[in-house]
Amino acid sequence: MRQKRGLILGVFSAKGGVGKTTTVANLGAALAQKLKNRVIIVETNMTASNLGLHLGILDPPVVIQDVVFGKLKISEATSVTDYGLHIIPGSVAFTDDLGSIDLRGILDELRKKYDIIILDSAPGFGLEVFDGMKACDELLICCQPRVPAIAGTLQTFRAADRLKIPVFGVGLTRVTGKRFEIPTSAIKRTLGWPTMAVIPEDDMVAESVTRGTPVVLHAPNSPAAVEYRKLAQAVITHVRARKRIAPRRKRKTIKRGRKVKR
Numbered sequence: 001m002r003q004k005r006g007l008i009l010g011v012f013s014a015k016g017g018v019g020k021t022t023t024v025a026n027l028g029a030a031l032a033q034k035l036k037n038r039v040i041i042v043e044t045n046m047t048a049s050n051l052g053l054h055l056g057i058l059d060p061p062v063v064i065q066d067v068v069f070g071k072l073k074i075s076e077a078t079s080v081t082d083y084g085l086h087i088i089p090g091s092v093a094f095t096d097d098l099g100s101i102d103l104r105g106i107l108d109e110l111r112k113k114y115d116i117i118i119l120d121s122a123p124g125f126g127l128e129v130f131d132g133m134k135a136c137d138e139l140l141i142c143c144q145p146r147v148p149a150i151a152g153t154l155q156t157f158r159a160a161d162r163l164k165i166p167v168f169g170v171g172l173t174r175v176t177g178k179r180f181e182i183p184t185s186a187i188k189r190t191l192g193w194p195t196m197a198v199i200p201e202d203d204m205v206a207e208s209v210t211r212g213t214p215v216v217l218h219a220p221n222s223p224a225a226v227e228y229r230k231l232a233q234a235v236i237t238h239v240r241a242r243k244r245i246a247p248r249r250k251r252k253t254i255k256r257g258r259k260v261k262r
């Protein structure tokens, strides 16, 4: 039997604070609702880790930095939520020096167990961002519809192009629709990449972060949660099209001597 090779999807944007970590937590939770125990989210923002906080994990017993420094195998650094989302969080107290890391090599083992591996990245373009980007099969680029964020997005596209990492699409984040925002239609035209989601600015997101529960679980009917579920469906469709998720096998039962599909 062919070994499973899960897809590594990185969530990136050079601009900070646009909603990358929120997107990773919610995309992961929404995917886990459909693909229980087959999705993992991984912290790659080594120097300012906060992905775990979005899931209410304040003081994780095992962290990605333990793996990077060779103290643990990657399979030993996983925590599991009760809704079937797996996570490798980072340490919020990490202050050590970090050189270049072979993240692609470190994460490879996860492909055998998970269908989708989502990486949360740091902002900017430091070494850890490049190491994270090199580990990805595809990128989801977050862009807030404001001038500095769009400049950062274009920078992220250039880096992806240079490293030859395909872009899955753009997620417009924290969209308010106020007059000082760049209209969604203009962004779609300018960036030229498919817009996979338009996530509104939503107070329920801020509330859900405080509660340590992704908004797709905390307030499933809130506007942001609805959009995150649509994004999850787009990712599933894309991954299935790449034949990385085997279609669910039709169960056959014998009834009155005939095979019946259910």
Ligand SMILES: Nc1ncnc2c1ncn2[C@@H]1O[C@H](COP(=O)(O)OP(=O)(O)OP(=O)(O)O)[C@@H](O)[C@H]1O
Pocket: 015, 016, 017, 018, 019, 020, 021, 022, 023, 045, 121, 122, 123, 173, 174, 175, 199, 200, 201, 202, 203, 205, 206, 209, 224
């Ligand atoms: N859709 C939203 N509605 C309201 N608040 C949001 C939304 N998305 C994110 N936020 C808030 O914006 C802040 C920044 O979000 P987040 O940490 O996800 O951004 P980031 O891009 O990961 O930042 P960094 O670059 O620093 O890692 C957080 O306080 C978060 O709660």
Ligand SMILES: [Mg+2]
Pocket: 020, 021, 022, 045, 120, 121
């Ligand atoms: Mg972040």
